[in-house]
Amino acid sequence: MSGRTGGPAASAAPGSAAPGDRAGDYEERLQAFTGRELTPLRPGPDPVNLPMIRHWAEAMEDGNPVHLDEAAARATGRPGVVAPASMVQVWTMPGYAATVTAPSRDRAGEVYGELLALLEEGGYTSVVATDSEFEFRRELVPGDRVGVEEVVESVSPEKTTALGAGRFVTTLKTYRDGGGEVVAVQRWRILWFDPARRRTPAPDGGARERAGERAGKPAREPGGTPAGRSGAPRPRPALNRDNAFWFEAAREHRLVIQRCAGCETLRHPPGPCCPRCGSFDWDTVEASGRGHVYSYVVNHHPRHPAFAFPLLVALVELAEGTRLITGLAGVAPEAVEIGMPVVLDWIDPDPDLSLPVFRPAEQEEQ
Amino acid sequence: MTRHDRPGPLSGAAAIAGIGATEFSKDSGRSELRLACEAVLAAVADAGLQPSDVDGLVTFTADTNSEIHVARSTGIGELRFFSRVGYGGGAACGTVQQAAMAVAAGVADVVVCYRAFNERSGVRYGLGQADRPTDTGADGAAYSWMTPFGLSTPAQWVAMFARRYMHEYGATSEDFGRVAVVDRRHAATNPAAWFHGRPITLADHQASRWIAEPLRLLDCCQETDGGQALVVVSAERARDLPHPPAVVRAAAQGSGADQHMMTSYYRPSITGIPELGLVGRELYAQSGLRPDDVGAAVLYDHFTPLVLPQLEELGFCARGEARHFIADGHLELGGRLPCNTHGGQLGEAYLHGMNGIAEAVRLVRGTSVNQPGAPGDVIVTAGTGVPTSGLILGPDA
Numbered sequence A: 001m002s003g004r005t006g007g008p009a010a011s012a013a014p015g016s017a018a019p020g021d022r023a024g025d026y027e028e029r030l031q032a033f034t035g036r037e038l039t040p041l042r043p044g045p046d047p048v049n050l051p052m053i054r055h056w057a058e059a060m061e062d063g064n065p066v067h068l069d070e071a072a073a074r075a076t077g078r079p080g081v082v083a084p085a086s087m088v089q090v091w092t093m094p095g096y097a098a099t100v101t102a103p104s105r106d107r108a109g110e111v112y113g114e115l116l117a118l119l120e121e122g123g124y125t126s127v128v129a130t131d132s133e134f135e136f137r138r139e140l141v142p143g144d145r146v147g148v149e150e151v152v153e154s155v156s157p158e159k160t161t162a163l164g165a166g167r168f169v170t171t172l173k174t175y176r177d178g179g180g181e182v183v184a185v186q187r188w189r190i191l192w193f194d195p196a197r198r199r200t201p202a203p204d205g206g207a208r209e210r211a212g213e214r215a216g217k218p219a220r221e222p223g224g225t226p227a228g229r230s231g232a233p234r235p236r237p238a239l240n241r242d243n244a245f246w247f248e249a250a251r252e253h254r255l256v257i258q259r260c261a262g263c264e265t266l267r268h269p270p271g272p273c274c275p276r277c278g279s280f281d282w283d284t285v286e287a288s289g290r291g292h293v294y295s296y297v298v299n300h301h302p303r304h305p306a307f308a309f310p311l312l313v314a315l316v317e318l319a320e321g322t323r324l325i326t327g328l329a330g331v332a333p334e335a336v337e338i339g340m341p342v343v344l345d346w347i348d349p350d351p352d353l354s355l356p357v358f359r360p361a362e363q364e365e366q
Numbered sequence B: 001m002t003r004h005d006r007p008g009p010l011s012g013a014a015a016i017a018g019i020g021a022t023e024f025s026k027d028s029g030r031s032e033l034r035l036a037c038e039a040v041l042a043a044v045a046d047a048g049l050q051p052s053d054v055d056g057l058v059t060f061t062a063d064t065n066s067e068i069h070v071a072r073s074t075g076i077g078e079l080r081f082f083s084r085v086g087y088g089g090g091a092a093c094g095t096v097q098q099a100a101m102a103v104a105a106g107v108a109d110v111v112v113c114y115r116a117f118n119e120r121s122g123v124r125y126g127l128g129q130a131d132r133p134t135d136t137g138a139d140g141a142a143y144s145w146m147t148p149f150g151l152s153t154p155a156q157w158v159a160m161f162a163r164r165y166m167h168e169y170g171a172t173s174e175d176f177g178r179v180a181v182v183d184r185r186h187a188a189t190n191p192a193a194w195f196h197g198r199p200i201t202l203a204d205h206q207a208s209r210w211i212a213e214p215l216r217l218l219d220c221c222q223e224t225d226g227g228q229a230l231v232v233v234s235a236e237r238a239r240d241l242p243h244p245p246a247v248v249r250a251a252a253q254g255s256g257a258d259q260h261m262m263t264s265y266y267r268p269s270i271t272g273i274p275e276l277g278l279v280g281r282e283l284y285a286q287s288g289l290r291p292d293d294v295g296a297a298v299l300y301d302h303f304t305p306l307v308l309p310q311l312e313e314l315g316f317c318a319r320g321e322a323r324h325f326i327a328d329g330h331l332e333l334g335g336r337l338p339c340n341t342h343g344g345q346l347g348e349a350y351l352h353g354m355n356g357i358a359e360a361v362r363l364v365r366g367t368s369v370n371q372p373g374a375p376g377d378v379i380v381t382a383g384t385g386v387p388t389s390g391l392i393l394g395p396d397a
Helices: A018-031 A052-059 A072-074 A094-102 A110-121 A206-215 A243-253 A361-365 B030-047 B068-072 B089-107 B138-145 B153-168 B173-188 B202-207 B274-287 B304-313 B322-327 B354-365
Strands: A001-003 A037-045 A126-136 A147-155 A165-176 A182-194 A256-262 A282-286 A291-298 A311-318 A323-326 A341-350 A353-360 B014-019 B056-060 B081-087 B110-118 B210-213 B225-234 B245-256 B294-298 B377-381 B390-392
Touching: A018 A110, A037 A110, A052 A291, A094 B294, A110 A165, A126 A165, A147 A206, A243 A256, A243 A282, A291 B153, A291 B245, A311 B153, A341 A361, A353 A361, B014 B030, B014 B089, B014 B354, B030 B110, B056 B068, B056 B089, B081 B089, B089 B110, B089 B225, B089 B245, B089 B354, B089 B377, B089 B390, B110 B354, B153 B210, B153 B304, B173 B304, B173 B322, B225 B354, B245 B274, B245 B354, B274 B304, B274 B377, B274 B390, B294 B354, B304 B322, B354 B377, B354 B390
Parallel strands: A323 A353, B056 B081, B056 B110, B294 B377
Antiparallel strands: A001 A126, A037 A147, A126 A182, A147 A165, A165 A182, A256 A282, A291 A311, A291 A341, A291 B210, A311 A323, A341 A353, B014 B225, B014 B245, B110 B225, B245 B390, B377 B390
């Protein structure tokens, strides 16, 4: 559940541009919302009813008969059918048309509108729901009228997230029936963030655009579409005096192989000393970028958030004779074959990290 | 026991006189140190000894339970010998080698080897290295060639070998699955096994989900909380203790040329396990035995595909032939080489290979729950894909 609020992107973010006093003032104004009632008790448009239960159960593939079958419900000791517990929020929703036509600030209550305006002032113009914890007090039955009221529990300090700098706003929603009895409470947490202040490139093509700019050709994400990535950073290489040169060359989109200055033997992964002649002197050669798949794996589990799954990882033997672990792109897992000729391409998963990736050679020739 | 050559000086010098373990679970509810102490005390009691008799301790570098903590908690007093072996599960038989050498050299009399962890409820190896803090030392930096590309778990590392092995020798997922079926069949009749009473069929294996193709879920060993300990004394002293000695006929370590941790992908061929071949040659040379003399095996089975090249490296069949050797039933109780009679790490527990050594001791004693007659000499291996180790244990001559 994510989207942008109405209105233009806001002015300077307090964390980055505002002087200290103004930033402190902003923080105070935000924190003043803690404990305030955002929305007074607002009744839902319709009572709990069977048609909506039926549609919901069908959409959610909830086959529990206690929601639709009177006899089955009575067999469990209930007086009759009951609504699915997690539908409680549904009964208070204003409906589709109201949601899409009115900017959220306008349809929100007065206090909620103030909070949204303040968040927008801070540059936090985008929103994503992060947590929803329910506590259900009693089951709802057809005819119940459900309303909801919402109170701010906390507004977090600014956090750095993969989506952008943002603030977690936690509210408590209390659901009451027509008699005022609490039927459920919900702790609801959303992240309001500034997409211009991302920690990592956008998951939907930022990396690809940069690769295109730098290499003059499109790079393909290994193992799936770029949109399939979550934007979490990849595991970082641990750089030291023996391996940093390789990753530095990679940032310039150069695939290098360490070469012994004494006997000219190539070696990968690199090391400080030649196992053949014992020389500690070395330089590098730039690989031709051609090779073949020596072996490969298709990873399914566990699913690291930096990658799209299933994830192809290959052991590529370069024309120069050394092998390296690398990504495979532009090919479906079932189409990969050992011995398949591949050519070098590059990806830039985040600003400090570029990595070689290989794709089928035929694509290049076409 | 048939000897073809003169055994080396270590052969027959030491014996395993006691074994002890905790229960094998998914959530021990106890500290790793407590598991270690329970296992050590159980093994010492099994040997008919007192903690105060122990003067040496050996464990894995991967173990969190330092010798001093184990010693002071269990009533072991002074330690004359303590040593650690590295490289994950490759250490298992190496701990017994350390103990046997210490006993043979007279630097210690009673050495306990142990391994204890909450590997399931605590830090799970199966989740991989991707998000673990690393350092820029050579071992930490080695991950730089893998994890940024998404290759970060043991299953994934092994899958790369397995795919190439399939390509070169025509092995299939079913060939790997037969290893799991044998292990689970043996576990099914072992009350100590996690999968006691739960055998699987080859169809179950084929229906299990992909973890890292070509590895399925049922190709992967379980993850376990528990502890296992072994008591090593001189063969002479073992004869005076309650159980028949499991004599250390041979104990070897091996690291191959161009060795890496789980990713020795840069050798001319990656379908064999040269470091295990080295261990095998050492074991046969030390003991004077040949593959035909070995009556049972406990082969390290963190992942089924690497059981196949172990059979080849140890000389039980020719290269690329292990799938036929297995399909012909040779790993079954009535087969040529009954294997992993406790259920292995797939079926009994993942104790980094140490529970397999305990099973080899039971086979020599004649007390395995799946005892295949009198197998004579039993070969045991440790972690594959890493610098590793092996043992041949046999009855007192």
